[in-house]
Amino acid sequence: MAEEKKAVKPKKATTAKAEAKPKAAAKPKTSVKKDAPVKKAAAKPAARKTxxxxxxxxxxxxxxxxxxxxxxxxxxxxxxxxxxxxxxELQFNK
Incomplete structure (x- = not known):
């Protein structure tokens, strides 16, 4: 029997850009209390009177x-x- 050669895929070359990107750090989890008061949105400023x-x-x-x-x-x-x-004029000036 003849020996079969397995096709070997070449590894992809890494680029400098891929190496330069830092991996994102995991964000720390913050605990939120269920009974915590909800912050209200800031009130809109009063409309200007023209x-x-x-x-x-x-x-x-x-x-x-x-x-x-x-x-x-x-x-x-x-x-x-x-x-x-x-x-x-008096009516107009009222």
Missing amino acids: KASPVNAELRYRMIEVAAYYLAEKDGFAGSPVEYWIAA
């Missing part, structure tokens, strides 16, 4: 103009336009 954007002069004028017109219309246009304007 001021209403200032109305520019032209927009303010137009708003007062419309308000004065509706006041005059409600009164039947019987009064002075200046009085309606002043009343509208």
